[in-house]
Amino acid sequence: MKSAAPDFPGNWDVIRVASRPEVSPLEAHRLPPEKSITLPPGRTVVVVNDAQRPTPTPWLLERLDIDWRRDDVAVAVAAGSHAPPTKAELREIFGAFLDAVRPRLTVNRAGADDFDPVGRTGRGTDVEINRCLRGADGVVCLGSVEPHYFAGWTGGRKSLVPGLCSLETMRLNHRLAIEGGAPGRLRNARCTLT
DSSP, rough: OOOOOOOTTTTOOOOOOOSSSSSOOGGGGGSSTTTTOOSSSSSSSEEOOOOSOOOOOOHHHHHEOOOOTTTTTEEEOOTTTOOOOHHHHHHHHHGGGHHHHHGGGGOTTTTTSSSEEEEEEEEOEEEEEEEEGGTTTTTEEEEEOEEETTTEEGGGGGGTTTTTOOOOHHHHHHHGGGOOOTTOOOOTTSOOOO
């Protein structure tokens, strides 16, 4: 296995939008309007949180300028080791978008799905990512960002590990948590893939 850096492949663009649905009129000018975020060209995977996170996913999905009937757009629920969402939870996660995304929807099942090995981190963690990401030209992670005891912050990269990784990658990565916490810190946080 080759050594993996914490960055995504150079042909992936990372788009970050920090906002929340309940906004004062003074803050409204900073929020992206509906259909204002264009997805990268080619095959794109939109990654969302499961129902265990307080994420306004339907509101975030409205920001994307996308035709959900496109065959080259897939959607993945980053469930990590959580139980797969129930039908009611899927409706809660996606709202009115559920019927549009359902044909191309993957829910990560860390102990059951097929995963692709993508490398090894500097701390010795073998990284296996859900095959729904195979061949993706772009990955868009939609999620909340909150302080996390040993990862520094939730969201973003945690959508992929542990969200869309194998149980073994998750186990190896989480063993690093016993080495100390890093709430609110990204650099040198123990469970950051470096």
